[in-house]
Amino acid sequence: MSAVLIVVPVFALIAAGYAAVALRFISPTAHKGISEFAFSIAIPALLFRIVVVAEFPAVNAFAVWGAYYGATAATWIVALLASSVLRQSRPDGVVLAIGSIYGNIVMLGLPLTLSALGSQAAGSMALILSVNTPLLWLCGTLQMAWAERKPSESAPLLVLRAVREIARNPIMLALGFGFLWRLTGLGLHPVADKTLELLAQAGSPTALIALGINLFGFKIKGQAVAMAVMCALKLLAMPAIAAILAFYVLALPPISAAVVVLFAAMPTGANAYIFSAQYGRLTEAVSGAVALGTVLAAVTLPVIVAFVTVTLR
Secondary structure: OHHHHHHHHHHHHHHHHHHHHHOOOOOHHHHHHHHHHHHHHHHHHHHHHHHHHOOOOOOOHHHHHHHHHHHHHHHHHHHHHHHHHOOOOHHHHHHHHHHHHOEOHHHHHHHHHHHHHOHHHHHHHHHHHHHHHHHHHHHHHHHHHHHHOOOOOOHHHHHHHHHHHHHOOHHHHHHHHHHHHHHHOOOOOHHHHHHHHHHHHHHHHHHHHHHHHHHOOOOOOOOHHHHHHHHHHHHHHHHHHHHHHHHHHOOOOHHHHHHHHHHHOOOEOHHHHHHHHHHOOOHHHHHHHHHHHHHHHHHHHHHHHHHHHHHOO
């Protein structure tokens, strides 16, 4: 029951955001503004404050990365094999792999994990978030460049473009400046701390409302097999592999292991769709995986939350 009480309010806010757009309570301009506020202001403020003021337990960064990105790599390989079985082209296989591993760990993962585990999970969350977008985007870009091998744009140029985009990402900037400020040991002035705290309090609910709003643009249609493969790998295979690596192979501390599993269990995120749209491949399948995966996560996440919370007792 406790797992349900953690997950239901999260998905209730997502549903509220979706309903607000569907019922036209929110204008298109407000729709865009709420999403931008959540991604560019509220969530970065939340992350910056967490990194600066949170008390981090001793965490082995390489073990956390090994568990999460080990599961990511294994799922990526399975996705490429599945695309081969489905007789898809190599570029389509790259997009299917991205859709199978690029989860919504910011707008959904952060609020749900904080709700389930509390601020003690901050260290492990920050470690994963600090490298997630650069690593996945660069790996996807490099593999796509190799798969397409277009003479007009070399792999180094593609990587440089991706690096520029990442350098302007508000999430990455918040984490980077947060770590740098923490190193100074100055902490936060009470006025600055209170300001960031107010913004941080808006971060989780606003992000969930924004996620619901964004889901309105994703449709479940077409390319059903590829969509089903992505949902199955993202919601079932990746968290299962992450649990084995985090709890049994690398034997992470319970909180770190729980963060790894919860983040791995997040459904396909909008960044995967952006990647697919950039190359014009499997866009309907990835759009469907974002929408259907989020709906199905309302069923799978209570089970996973219950599993990780039991391990913490």
